[in-house]
Amino acid sequence: MKIRVLGASGSDIPGYHLSSFLLNNKILFDAGGVTGSLSFKSQQKIEHIFITHAHLDHIRDIPFLADNIILSGKPKRINIYSTEEVIDDIKKHLLNSKIWPDFTVIPDVNNSILNLKVINEESEILIEGYRITAYRMNHTVMAVGFLVEKGKKSFFYTGDTGPAMETWRKLSNKRLDALIIEVSFPNKMKELAINTGHLTAELLFETLKIFNPKPKKIFVTHIKPLYKKTIERELKRVFDYKIKILQGGESIKI
Numbered sequence: 001m002k003i004r005v006l007g008a009s010g011s012d013i014p015g016y017h018l019s020s021f022l023l024n025n026k027i028l029f030d031a032g033g034v035t036g037s038l039s040f041k042s043q044q045k046i047e048h049i050f051i052t053h054a055h056l057d058h059i060r061d062i063p064f065l066a067d068n069i070i071l072s073g074k075p076k077r078i079n080i081y082s083t084e085e086v087i088d089d090i091k092k093h094l095l096n097s098k099i100w101p102d103f104t105v106i107p108d109v110n111n112s113i114l115n116l117k118v119i120n121e122e123s124e125i126l127i128e129g130y131r132i133t134a135y136r137m138n139h140t141v142m143a144v145g146f147l148v149e150k151g152k153k154s155f156f157y158t159g160d161t162g163p164a165m166e167t168w169r170k171l172s173n174k175r176l177d178a179l180i181i182e183v184s185f186p187n188k189m190k191e192l193a194i195n196t197g198h199l200t201a202e203l204l205f206e207t208l209k210i211f212n213p214k215p216k217k218i219f220v221t222h223i224k225p226l227y228k229k230t231i232e233r234e235l236k237r238v239f240d241y242k243i244k245i246l247q248g249g250e251s252i253k254i
C-alpha cells in the first residue's frame, strides 16, 4: 500500500497543506488539501473519498475537486463515504447551492460528479480490494477513523481525535502495520487538546499503551506548525521507538 501525503498540517499556512492522504492514487482519506497539492491529471484518478468528519480543514477541497472534474469534460463520479451525520453536514452546509453548486445533482442526479454514500460504524466495506471499516473517534463533532486492510497489511487513520479508549480497546489486538494519528498541541496545552478533541504527545503515549502488539509504525499528523518544534521534541522524549511526523509531499509505504 502506498500512501501519498498531500497534506498533514493542522493549520493552513504557506508551505503546509491540510489533511489529505491518497492511497494508491484512487482512494483519498480526508480532503482538506487536495487541489493545491495534486496535479490536475492526478485529481482525475481519484475514485473514492473517505471523510473522517465535517470540519472544514478535512472537507475544504471537495468543491474545488468537483469543479476540476467537471472541467475535464469526461464523465466521472467520485464516491464520498462517511457516517450519516457527516454526509448530511457536507450536503447541508457545503454542497448546498449557496456556498457552492450542488455537485451531487450536477450534471444530473444519476450521473452526478459527487455521489454521497452513508456507511455504518464498524461495518466493513470492500473498495478496490481494500477492506475499510469506520470506527468512532472522540472529537467535538461526529468523527470516525478508518481501519484499512488488504491481504496481511493494515493501517488505521484517525483524522482528528482526543483520547478514544473505547475504539482503541477494540483495535488493541490488531496487528497494525501503521497507525496514522494526530497530535495537534504541545503537552502544556493538554486541557485545550482534550476540550477540543485533539491529542498531545503525552496523550498519544497513553493511547499507545493499550496496544498489544504495538503498531509497527507510528505516523503523526495534524501538528499545528506554530508548535512543530515543541511537539517534535516532546515526541522524541516520550517515545522509546521510532515515530515519524508526516510532511505534505512525501509518500509512505505500508
Ligand SMILES: [Zn+2]
Binding pocket: 053, 055, 139, 160
Ligand atoms: Zn476537527
Ligand SMILES: [Zn+2]
Binding pocket: 010, 055, 057, 058, 160, 222
Ligand atoms: Zn482537523
